[in-house]
Amino acid sequence: MRPADLILLLVIFAIMYFLLIRPQQKKLKEHQTMLAALRRGDQVITQGGLVAKVVKVKDDSNEVEVEIADGVKVRVIKSTITTVMNKTEPAKT
The missing domain is CATH 1.20.5 (Single alpha-helices involved in coiled-coils or other helix-helix interfaces)
Incomplete structure (x- = not known):
């Protein structure tokens, strides 16, 4: 060569x-x-196209609980979240 x-x-x-x-x-x-940086109250879009609001972020697992309609909560894998549309401000204590 x-x-x-x-x-x-x-x-x-x-x-x-x-x-x-x-x-x-x-x-x-x-x-x-x-x-x-996901936190409760963020509005997100999943890979499946669902627009949802984060209800609970589980630190010890790879899951997030989101609400897709009033009273309808589902668990999704964090990595399937593609976009955070509306970011909430941290609560002031």
């Missing part, structure tokens, strides 16, 4: 890293930060 071929291979790998891998890692980190 010639040195020019090796340099070309490294350049192609660097381009792939900056165009594909790095943005995907950044997006994943932002999603994890969003999920860690």
Whole structure:
């Protein structure tokens, strides 16, 4: 393998890293930060398209209890929440 071929291979790998891998890692980190900041009262959208209000965040598990209609509460896996529409302010004590 010639040195020019090796340099070309490294350049192609660097381009792939900056165009594909790095943005995907950044997006994943932002999603994890969003999920860690979930709190009661937030209005969220799930991957299934449900618009719901967070009723209970369970710290010890990977689940969130959401209300999709008056009196209708369901448990969803945190990672299926795609967007937080309305963020509530923390309660002042």
